[in-house]
Amino acid sequence: MSLVFSVPGKTFLAGEYLALAGGPTLVFLSQPCFETEVSKGVGNVVGLHPESPAGIFISKHRDYFKNFDIQFRDAYAGKGGFGASTAQFLSVYAMWLHKEAHQQDMEKYLDFKHLLEAYYDVAWNGQGQRPSGADLVGQLKGSLTFFEKRQGLISVTSWPFADLEFHLLHTGNKLATHEHLRTLPVFPTQGLESAFALIRESFDKQQSDLFVEGIKSYAQELQKLNFTCEPTLKLLSEIRQIPGVQAAKGCGALGADVVLVVTAQGEAQEFTNYCEGKGLSLLSSSDKISLGLQVRGSL
Known part of the structure; x- marks a missing residue:
């Protein structure tokens, strides 16, 4: 018998960097989902680095976790940018809460x-800069999550x-976000705030042209x-020339790992052909939206 904690992949459609100042963010939560399986055991941990946030949390609560075996399964096969580290932490934190709340619906116990x-x-x-945790909140809540920490x-x-779709392209590059944050100076946020306001307004008014303008x-x-x-x-410059593409931006730290590409609905074929020709992976899209943290099974 085991408990399985399922956590979606995450991508900042917008709000990366703003999140560091407690500002507004828009996080997309996608399938496939990461899974952490927990069974009664002797404290064996597979797939979690001991110095990761999840690994450190387990170590801090060793008296509890020593009674369980934990295995983490990465649905993105080690490709960075989709939130493996926060998925791991959310799973072990929810497991730790499970000691007081033996319920399937963990979310009501997760403030x-x-x-x-x-x-x-x-x-x-x-x-350096503290990680925002906005992606963690998104993975808890699911779907498309707007989160602004300073306002709660x-x-x-x-x-x-209905007239737009988006795709998430993995660049094949990898950047350690915690290393980037360690050397990141304080920066002005006014321009990012103004651009994000357009994106927020586009959702409120359901105006696709405003969304495209905001992403640009x-x-x-x-x-x-x-x-x-x-x-x-360089990649963005090429992608923006492809017929059907309406907007494109890098996502997350320095836009290194993942690129968001917005196309007109049903007009992504030339973009898809471009990716195939370049050997680039399309890992998610607007039709792969996911629920937040889910728990199944029993101990």
Whole structure:
């Protein structure tokens, strides 16, 4: 018998970097999902690095976790940018709460403020910028999650634009976010805030042209701040020339791992052909939206 904690992949459609200042974010939660399987045992842990946030949390609560065996399965096969580390932490934190709440529906026991406090305790050593945890909240809630920590605002929504679709392209590059944050200076946020406001408004009004404008504007602001790495800038320049593509931006730290590409509905074939020709992986899209944390099984 075992418990399986299923956590979706995550991508910042917008709000990366703003999240570091407690600002607004839009996180897309996608299939396939990461899985952490827990069974009664002797403390064996497979697939979790001992110095990861999840590994450190397990170590801090060794008296509890020594009675279980844990195995983590990465649905993205080690490709960075989709939230493996936060998925691991969310799973072991939910497992730790399970000692007091033997319920299938874990979410009502997961308060985002306590979740973030526990995450910061193991994910940040005080150097550089603290990770935002916005992706963690998204993985808890699922679908498309708007989260603004400074206001304590969370809203979960579906994809509202029938005439648009989006795709997530894995670049094949990899950046360690915690290393990037360690050396990241304080930066101005006004331009990013203005661009994000367009994206938020596009959802409120269900206006697809406003969404495209907002994504383009956010990508421009990231570039102004030198928050998009050179390989991704080159890739974006090529992708934006492809017929059917309406907007594109890098996602997450320096846009290194994942690129968001917005196309008109049903007009992604030339973009798909481009990716095949370049040997680039399309790992998710707007039709692979996922629920947040799910728990199944029993101990």
